[in-house]
Amino acid sequence: MANQDFDVIIVGAGPAGLTSGIYAARSGLETLILEKEATGGNMSDAPGIDNYPAVEEVTGMELAEKMEEHASKYVDIREIEPVEKIETGDTMRIETSENEYKSDAIILATGTEYRKLGVPGEKEFSGSGVSYCATCDGFFYKDKHVLVVGGGNAAVADASHLLDIGCDVTLVHRRDELRAEKALQESFFDKGGEIIWNSVLEEIKGEDSVESVKLRNVEEDSESELEVDGVFVSIGEVPKTDIAKSIGVELNDSGYIGTDDDQRTNIERVYAAGDVTGDPKQVIIACAEGAKAAITAYKELKNPYWV
Known part of the structure; x- marks a missing residue:
């Protein structure tokens, strides 16, 4: 395996990782971004983003592409190269599926993955x-009936997007009110969105693909079956912390990476930024944390008297 030395290696190429890369490289640090999948993280899946300053109504994919284009001017981004092992110390050693690297500091921007329902039929019909x-x-699913599960911003945004492209959409939520922002709720209802309140999805049924779901009303403790062609699960995320835990990074009570105000973890010269550090999960906050992590790394590597 090739050996390559860097000042900073960033694990993850979502908004936090890309911003870290811009700030670290512009400060003069030899920087590398490693990404397990494709650049953009969960941001790429957002149907629309209209609360990012100076960027009006853009899709997550479009914003991800702009960020990648910007970051690529300063830093090498290596996609589909998952980090498999990290050894900390005076010099960090990072092993990936393809190479071995050395670095003086690491920024963990590994993000989150979609939370699963854990009900019968979910795994069997994933992708079908x-x-x-x-x-x-x-x-x-244009012109087809789909069920969206969830009640937060992501669920209501997903439901609105599906309505926009011509789906017949029903949202199911376990409570009697949504957690989503008022503007998102108003948009959903203005488009004719429908909600099944106080209910949970208990089973996904079908032969070769989804045909129906079994729902349970949590107030009445009654069951019903609803015919649908697809199920979109939008119930939040869980942090990707496996690599962090493997090197002894401390997590908070919610399972996210704990950091101080300057994005330091409990391990010297290991920083964390973005959704993997917890709520609120917003692109602008991930970018801000990514910038802070890179600035802190620069100070501690090159100008320790500033710290």
């Missing part, structure tokens, strides 16, 4: 009617 990405798969 069960999806976690309305932007990716919604087109295939």
Whole structure:
């Protein structure tokens, strides 16, 4: 395996990782970004983003492409190269599926993955009617009836997007009110969105693909069956912390990486930024944390008297 030395290696190429790369490289640090999948992280799946300053109504994919284009001017981004092992110390050693690297500091921007329902039929029909990405798969359900599970910003945004592209959409939520922002709720209802309140999805049924779901009303403790062609699960995320835990990074009570105000973890010269550090999960906050992590790394590596 090739050996390559860097000042900073950033694990993850979502908004936090890309911003870290821009700030670290512009400060003069030899920087590398390693990404397990494709650049953009969960941001790429957002149907629409209209609360990012100076960028009006853009899709997550479009914003991800702009960030990648910008970051690529300063830093090498290596996609589809998952980090498999990290050894900390005076010099960090990072092993990936393809190479071995050395670095003086590491920024963990590994993000989150979609939370699963854990109900019968979910795993069996994943990719055959069960999806976690309305932007990716919604087109295939035009003129079909789909169920969106969830009640937060992501769920209501997904449901609105599916309505926009011609799906017949029903949202199911376990409570009697949504957690989503008022503007998102108003948009959903203005488009004719419908909600099944106080209910949970208990089973996904079908033969070769999804045909129906079994729902349970949590107030009445009654069951019903609803015919649908697809199920979009949007119930939040869980942090990707396996590599962090493997090197002894401390997590908080919610399972996210704990950091101080300057994005330091409990391990010297290991920083963390973005959704993997917890709520609120917003692109602008991930970018801000990514910038802070890079600035802190620069100070501690090159100008320790500033710290």
